Amino acid sequence: MSPLPNPRRVTGRDLFSIGMVVISFVMLTMISMAVWLQNVSRSGTDAAVESVLTTRTESAASWVADYVEATETTTHGLKLWFEAAPRTVDQVREQLLVIAAIDDQLTSTGIGFADGSWLGIRRAAPDQEGVWLVSLADAGGSRSLEVYDAEFTLLSRWEGEPAGASDEAPFWRAASTSEDLEWVTTQATPGMIEAGVWAAEAVRDQDGSVAAVVATEFPVDAMTEVLEAVVLGDQGGVFLLDGERRVIASPLGVEDIAMVSVGPTPAPTFSTVTGRTLESLGISTTESAEPYSAEIAVGYDGDLHTAELGLAELGVPWVLHLRALDAQVASAIFDLQVAIRWASGILLAALLAASGLFFFFWRPTRDLHKRANTDLLTGLLRRGRFLQLAPAVLAESRRVGHSSCAVVLDLDNFKSLNDELGHETGDVALERVGTSLRSATRSGDLVSRWGGDEFVALLELIDPTDALFAVERLREKVEAQLREEFPDHPELGVTAGGAVSCGEECDIETLIRQADEALVEGKRTRKSRTYMAVV
Structure with a gap:
């Protein structure tokens, strides 16, 4: 039998040629990207800034959409549960505690009844994690308050100040006259509700009369942590406005908002509903959007670029407002140009390291989530x-x-x-x-x-x-x-x-x-x- 031919050996010249091809390809890619970035910088930063603002507006809108959906789901689910069968006060209290245990982003939710009584639960404060307050007011206005710990064990109970009737709440008036879920911005009601934005829906009996109204507060504090990840420089930020352009959430305290176009500011921390319009705070834009504006409106406020988008597609009459200095947003592009020219190797290493860290942390997290929600033997839902x-x-x-x-x-x-x-x-x-x-x-x-x-x-x-x-x-x-x-x-x-x-x-x-x-x-x-x- 004739011997099999030896495979061709890879010589040092071959390896050199392969290496040169790879190096040439990488260098050509880097040079092409550098030329492209140079052209972008020569043609002005406007297109780059608008592209960044558009992308980050869309990202912020998608995050808001997640929290809107979660709030509406809580409201509608509680409504369906209440309509399914007659419920006692104890059953309602138990259901509210169950919702709080399941939803780690819940701020407040409750039910107001047609006779003026109401029952609600809310998180005590962001720095008191796991502490819940359950308020109960009867038709006569007498109010009790219960405190539960992180394990939903009753810690204490006492009689509170007299409370207003449920039909005095703004979301009662909005929801009771509508067949759909309504979003309502409210100011604080002494002894009843906090200032905030609420998703409310009426519970109707068989003859169509309003038996109760379910309302859930939009979790501004929880959403804040996500929106703060939108990188717009230390003088930029994201604002959430209602249909009348009143501030729902802002990246600075109300007193400090004027500093946003003047000089350096502290790290953004959101405030709750201010009741003031964006313009009354000295903030404006040449191109504004209405809640039903489906296109992103890009404009200016002095030296700042702005972008606004209506959020009516999400079912809320709100507007998202983003603002940033060109230099702070566009500087990332120029930094990237320099990094690609002089540190392509470091960029590749960082990418590989980031990918490794992603898979290192993501897979255990994914597996933990899967184990919590699925039966390990059959792969079906628990x-x-x-x-x-x-x-x-x-x-x-x-x-x-x-x-x-x-x-x-x-x-x-x-x-x-x-x-x-x-x-x-x-x-x-x-x-x-x-x-x-x-x-x-x-x-x-x-x-x-x-x-x-x-x-x-x-x-x-x-x-x-x-x-x-x-x-x-x-x-x-x-x-x-x-x-x-x-x-x-x-x-x-x-x-x-x-x-x-x-x-x-x-x-x-x-x-x-x-x-x-x-x-x-x-x-x-x-x-x-x-x-x-x-x-």
């Missing part, structure tokens, strides 16, 4: 996370005119598999069920391991008459996967129960209970079948 997400899914289905179907699945004769082949084999079966459920549902559906060999899903249906078909299809998919995995155990099967949402009254707990009752009742007759609740 029960608690499912119950957190389900109300929003139900509300969205109702909003678009669709229905929702809760499905409870129970594995038949699973115990015999565990007893015969051991728990490791049982874990394999549960893992296969999780895989099957994920593949058989859509991205907008929710699927959870409820406990043991029981699973729960929430499916969105365009046509409620398709519910039986959808549930049976899901059940057959899981059962086929089990029998394929364990052909020697034909007794393995899946029984399913389903319940379709019946309007505004149906909450997730009710749907799951109805589906489970249908499953249990049907299973007495025959297993490995689908049974639908009759509503």
Whole structure:
């Protein structure tokens, strides 16, 4: 047999040539970028500054959107919970404590009733983390105050000063005359509410009368930490304005705002609602935006560049105002030009180091979040996370005119598999069920391991008459996967129960209970079948 030819050896000349090509490519890239940056600087900094302001305006708007959505979700979820069934004062108090425990950014939320009484919870102060105050006022104005610690244990309770009636609150007047969620800017009400911006929505009874109003305060303090990350120089900053251009949040205290265009200022720290317009604070712009302005308006205020964007797309009548000195914003471009010319190697090393640190810290954080919200064996949602997400899914289905179907699945004769082949084999079966459920549902559906060999899903249906078909299809998919995995155990099967949402009254707990009752009742007759609740 003739010997195989030796592969061509890579010589020192080859390595030199490869190295020269790489070096030439890197140098060409760096030179091209330097030339581009030089052209930008020669043509003026306006385009560069406007580009930076536009990008940072969009970033700030996306962060505000996250907090707006969270505030609206809290308000609407509490409204749906209250409408689902008659609630006692103790139940409302318990629900508010649950919301506070789940939402680490919550500032204040509560319910005002038609008889003038109200019940609310608020964080005591930013420097008193974990301390909560629950205020209760009856129809006569008598008020009590309860203090809870970080573990939501009652520390003390005492009678407070007389409080105003719930219908005296500005958000009551706004929400009670609207069918939609309303955003309201308020000043402080003695013994009742703090100054702030509130998302409010009316709770109506069957005849359409207002039974209560739910209101949640926009978390300005929490959002502040995020907006402070918008780099605009020590004389720049981000302002959040309401529809009348009154300051909701600002990067400096009200007394110091005039310093923003005069000289150096302290590090930005946001203030709460001032009740004063931006112009009354000596701040203006040649190009302003209205809440419904979808385009970013770029203008000037003396030596400062400004950018404004309306936030009506987020559902709030607000305007975002950014300002910065050209030299402070554009200097980063010129610094980058010098850095690329003289320190490309350091830039690459820093990029690699930053990437390594990102993956070093991001992966454990991602894994921790995943473990907290998903079942490690099946990869499905944990029960608690499912119950957190389900109300929003139900509300969205109702909003678009669709229905929702809760499905409870129970594995038949699973115990015999565990007893015969051991728990490791049982874990394999549960893992296969999780895989099957994920593949058989859509991205907008929710699927959870409820406990043991029981699973729960929430499916969105365009046509409620398709519910039986959808549930049976899901059940057959899981059962086929089990029998394929364990052909020697034909007794393995899946029984399913389903319940379709019946309007505004149906909450997730009710749907799951109805589906489970249908499953249990049907299973007495025959297993490995689908049974639908009759509503």
